[in-house]
Amino acid sequence: MKQLLIFLLALMCAWPAHSQKFLQLEKSGSLKSTRFYPGDELTFRLKNDDTGWYTRLIYDFDLENNLILVQGHELPLDSISMIRLPRTKAMQIVGGALQVGGINMILFSAYYSVFRDYDADWSTILSGVANIAVGTALRSLFASKRFKPGKRKRLRLLDLNFSAPIPNKS
Numbered sequence: 001m002k003q004l005l006i007f008l009l010a011l012m013c014a015w016p017a018h019s020q021k022f023l024q025l026e027k028s029g030s031l032k033s034t035r036f037y038p039g040d041e042l043t044f045r046l047k048n049d050d051t052g053w054y055t056r057l058i059y060d061f062d063l064e065n066n067l068i069l070v071q072g073h074e075l076p077l078d079s080i081s082m083i084r085l086p087r088t089k090a091m092q093i094v095g096g097a098l099q100v101g102g103i104n105m106i107l108f109s110a111y112y113s114v115f116r117d118y119d120a121d122w123s124t125i126l127s128g129v130a131n132i133a134v135g136t137a138l139r140s141l142f143a144s145k146r147f148k149p150g151k152r153k154r155l156r157l158l159d160l161n162f163s164a165p166i167p168n169k170s
Helices: 002-014 089-115 122-141
Strands: 020-027 033-036 041-046 054-062 067-070 073-076 080-084 153-160
Antiparallel strands (some): 020 153, 041 054, 041 080, 067 073
16 A cells, blocks of 8 residues: 555656646735636726626636637736725625624614514614624625736736756757
């Protein structure tokens, strides 16, 4: 068994590595970058197009012509005016739950005060309004970020090729 594992490890090391293509969103002066690979969804807005946002699946990249191949179209890289980055889903869910909980508190308090002869306490209504406000703040703070290429931000198509180095002829 040990010999088989050593053989498989040696085989994997000798296997030729393939290249990896991706779209990289980068900001100058920052080490963080966002990458989109073939198979990812890209939400973008085009220059001189006021119809809104498009969400397309990335099929491939044409690095020589600076094109992104998306669902039957070739999208030039310089025609993109803005990209919407994926948002944090956890805070969107928590914010929505707080909003719905606040609305429920207000509605049940109103229902019990009208139909059940219950004297509604203002603290219940105020805590419902506070829940709605905190939920709305969470959803707006953690909303999807937008990447707008410009002076300090840019889009690059990259191809990392892991082939053997070319020998030096000197």
